[in-house]
Structures are given as C-alpha cells and as structure tokens.
Amino acid sequence: MDGKIVNLRSKLEIYKAGSGGGNLADCPVRDVIQGISNKWSSLLMEALAEKPYRFGELRRLVPDISQRMLTQTLHDLQRDGYVHRQVFPTKPPSVEYSLTDLGRSMFGPLHQLIQWAELNHSAVREARKVFDAAEG
Amino acid sequence: MDGKIVNLRSKLEIYKAGSGGGNLADCPVRDVIQGISNKWSSLLMEALAEKPYRFGELRRLVPDISQRMLTQTLHDLQRDGYVHRQVFPTKPPSVEYSLTDLGRSMFGPLHQLIQWAELNHSAVREARKVFDAAEG
DNA sequence: AGTGCTGGTCTCTTTTTGAGACTAACATAT
DNA sequence: ATATGTTAGTCTCAAAAAGAGACCAGCACT
Numbered sequence A, B: 001m002d003g004k005i006v007n008l009r010s011k012l013e014i015y016k017a018g019s020g021g022g023n024l025a026d027c028p029v030r031d032v033i034q035g036i037s038n039k040w041s042s043l044l045m046e047a048l049a050e051k052p053y054r055f056g057e058l059r060r061l062v063p064d065i066s067q068r069m070l071t072q073t074l075h076d077l078q079r080d081g082y083v084h085r086q087v088f089p090t091k092p093p094s095v096e097y098s099l100t101d102l103g104r105s106m107f108g109p110l111h112q113l114i115q116w117a118e119l120n121h122s123a124v125r126e127a128r129k130v131f132d133a134a135e136g
Numbered sequence C: 001a002g003t004g005c006t007g008g009t010c011t012c013t014t015t016t017t018g019a020g021a022c023t024a025a026c027a028t029a030t
Numbered sequence D: 001a002t003a004t005g006t007t008a009g010t011c012t013c014a015a016a017a018a019g020a021g022a023c024c025a026g027c028a029c030t
Helices: A002-015 A028-036 A041-050 A055-061 A067-079 A101-134 B002-015 B028-036 B041-050 B055-061 B067-079 B101-119 B121-134
Strands: A083-088 A094-099 B083-088 B094-099
Touching: A028 A041, A028 A067, A028 B041, A028 B101, A028 B121, A041 A055, A041 A067, A041 A094, A041 A101, A041 B028, A055 A067, A055 A094, A067 A083, A067 B121, A094 A101, A101 B028, A101 B067, A101 B101, A101 B121, B028 B041, B041 B055, B041 B067, B041 B094, B041 B101, B055 B067, B055 B094, B067 B083, B094 B101, B101 B121
Parallel strands: none
Antiparallel strands: A083 A094, B083 B094
C-alpha cells in the first residue's frame, strides 16, 4: 500500500525539496515556475513581448497594478533574467524595460498557455457556474 | 506622446478590467491564468496528469504543502473544471482526484512551460547570481 | 481501551499584497 | 517668481493570503 506511493515518488521527486538536505532550489520546476506564477508576471511579460515599455507606460497600461507591485514584479523579472532595465539620463530620467533573449524564449510556452486561456475562457466560466450552483 | 500609449492600449485592452464598467471577468487571460498561477496549482496539475491520486497520497507526494492549502487548491482546481473529485464510500471514506478533459487540455500548454523551466533552470539561476552580485 | 487511518476544518501567526502618501530634480505654465 | 506636472520609485500602514498545527468523527486493528 505504501510501495505504490514510493514508486510514484521517483517520477515526482522533482517536486520535493529534496530528502537529502536539499532546499527549494533543487527543484527546477518550483524554482522557475513560481517566479512567473505571480499575479502580475505573465501580464507584464505579455506587454513587454509586444515592445519595450517605460515604467509609467506599463503603469497606465495595467491600471490596477499598484506602483509598488509594478516595481517589485519588474525587479523580480529582471533578477531572473527575463527583463532588461535600461536607464536613460534624461530629465527627468526615464527607464525602459525590454525582454531579454531568455525572456523571449520563456515567453514562447507562456504564450501558448495564454492562448489556451483566451480560447477556453468560456468553458472555465461555465465550469465555475455549474460548481457554484451545486454547492455554495 | 500620449497617442503612443493609446494605440498600444488597443492590443493590450484585454488586460484591463474594462473601461466600460466591466469587471475582472471581462479579461479572459487574467481570469483564467490567475486561477492556475498559484503556488501549488501547477504542481498538483503535474501530479494528477500522471495519474489520479487520493488526498493523502498528494499530501505525501508534496510534503511541504500544508493540508489547508492542499484542500483549497484542489477545491479551486475543481471549481474551474480542471479536476474531478470522486468520493468512495469505504471506511474510512477515500477521495480520489483526477484530471477532467478540460484539465488535460490545459495541461498541454502548461507542460510546455514546465519543460522550459526544467531545461532553462541553470540559466535562470545564473541570471540571479549575476544580478545579486551586481546589486545586493 | 488505545492507536491509527481517512479527509478534512478551525484558529492563530507570519508573509504577501494593496492603497496611498511622499521624495527630488527638473520642465513648463502662470 | 511661484505653482504645477513629470519622472521612477520608496515608505508606511491596512488588508488579504498562506503556513503551522490542533482538532474532529467514524471506523479498523490490537
């Protein structure tokens, strides 16, 4: 009964923090996916995939992101190597954000998922309606 | 100067809550993507894509998810129509979770993203190291 | 009678997110 | 000259979400 689970573990070992004293970074999927599974990451990636944007442009483009979260999400995307941040010494200084090669590479599969979301939005909404009707 | 932004808005209108009194649900991408952009959703989807699992099996498979978040994430995935929950009247009763057709459909593109993550994990880690070295 | 298994819920604490005020240096308008 | 707006943020405080762990009922096994 327990042997069943042990066998499965070998395939999904990747998800665990590592039984041999490892930490989160030992799991590639969790380490990378959680970096882009934020509320705003995919949104900003989609925007920047179209063309580079400046901070204020992004803020106006996605009006309900707080300035604080915009700063932080861009910072995190930059840290993970998806986004390049370039400061222009104008007055007042302006900052342009653009995708790196790594960012464009990652956006490929992300875009597939986004397209699925657009295509299947109604199915998901219908599922929710049915579920909510069955049990409040 | 402002016309630039206005033009871009037409392409990214999809991200906004809707200027005509619409709400979040009017944006398919945000509505669907945010449902699976949780800390644990992709992890559980990956597990269930392999085969159906019972509650306790999932808990042991992903040891550092709290029981509370496992319950809640499975509930949300079920509500969005990705996961089917079946109760068996054994003693004690057991509950099996499995992917629906919609869930398997969504897992296609999600799996692509996961594969990218596995493949490019080292690149992301390297980017972080460089970034952290440059500015603490 | 005691222990363990099942799939959860309830409460409490910590972490994350959101709202909004505040900054500094310069440009433009009055 | 003075007021106002622009830039890209930071800082503080409140609200929401997540994590830790105790607790539950019903039954099987010892």
